[in-house]
Amino acid sequence: MDPRRNPYAPGAGSAPPELAGRDEVLERTSIMLDRLVARHPTRGFIFYGLRGVGKTVLLQRVLLDAEVSGMAVVEIEAPEDQSLPAMLAPALRATLIRMSKGKMAKAMVRRALGVLAAFVRAAKIKYEDVEISMDFIGEEGMADSGDLELDLGDLLIAVGEAAAEHHTAAVLFIDELQYVKEKQLAALTRALHKTSQRRLPITLVAAGLPQLLAQMGRAKSYTERLFEFVEIGPLDEADGMRALRVPAAKEQVEFSDDALRTILSQTQGYPYFIQEWGKQAWNTARQSPISRRDALTAGTIALADLDASFFRVRFDRLAPAEKRYARAMATLGQGPYRTGDIARVLEEKTTTVGPIRARLIKKGMVYSPSHGDTAFTVPLFADFLERTMPWRPAPDGGAD
Known part of the structure; x- marks a missing residue:
């Protein structure tokens, strides 16, 4: 469809065409x-x-x-x-x-x-x-x-x-x-x-x-x-669908229900990602309604764009030891992660890697949702690390 009419607005602080759920x-x-x-x-x-x-x-x-x-x-x-x-x-x-x-x-x-x-x-x-x-x-x-x-x-x-x-x-x-x-x-x-x-x-x-x-x-x-x-958290299903449907409807375009469910599943309801998937789904689709196949193709393109920008700019701010700490977190799944488990993956003592964790908190990359836990402040960041940074134990058996 015509990209000139694309209503979606992914961007840092950019107001979405439909401020759903707020x-x-x-x-x-x-x-x-x-x-x-x-x-x-x-x-x-x-x-x-x-x-x-x-x-x-x-x-x-x-x-x-x-x-x-x-x-x-x-x-x-x-x-x-x-x-x-x-x-x-x-x-x-x-x-x-x-x-x-x-x-x-x-x-x-x-x-x-x-x-x-x-x-x-x-x-x-x-x-x-x-x-x-x-x-x-x-x-x-x-x-x-x-x-x-x-x-x-x-x-x-x-x-x-x-x-x-x-x-x-x-x-x-x-x-x-x-x-x-x-x-x-x-x-x-x-x-x-x-x-x-x-x-x-x-x-x-x-x-x-x-x-x-x-x-x-x-x-x-x-x-x-x-x-x-x-x-302020991710949107529920109804509000996520509203964020996608309303802007498209103003341009006389519809989504299939399967397409909406696919996008919400892939984005986990996060508004920024919804805008990115909506943009790519619009540009991918040849006609209305936007289909599940369009949504799946859009997901592949959106992830590539996010890997090159949204995720990459945050990853590149990290020092090598901080990147390794973050990658160790990702090996444990989606989180939150116990601080001791991260140290175990790194084959280090908790006290040894504590300063690295503190630096990551100061940089706004991770936070502590509860005592002894660590989680990423960037949604889907663990998946990005899994895609782009192969995990290798440190040559000396510890964190580098």
């Missing part, structure tokens, strides 16, 4: 945003789950809803090697300047810009990666102590007061939150705790990998009272 959580976030503006007690949202489940898509949808409602949004994607002040300062500056446009800046916006200037000055001394110039005079004695917990609290209070003065709310949207260091995560949590105590209209909506739950629990013991933690 209606309930979107309604909950909508209620939260309305309550935030009205300054009623509420909690922020933390979306967590594996790669490819649509966390970023969901985050972007909530951000769009907030923007349409006239809220002040602060959008950040956390990289692995940057401090929280370095990420937050330029994004907050842009948001506060937008709040001051179109009319004379109100007192609280001017004050917030001054507090931000003081925060940036102090952060540049402590965090050398802060590279932003401020054209505003710093607010004396505010957010300038060099203690991130204290300073970030001052800053977010000032931003919350500016939002309240504009009869709106400010929302921090942070993707890949698991990459924020735990001490800085603790500072952010404490700052939002302060704003919550004052009923200020500012909150956090964030997304991250499953290890984020443990990270935030370690950062501050009261995080569950500040945020709703929402697990």
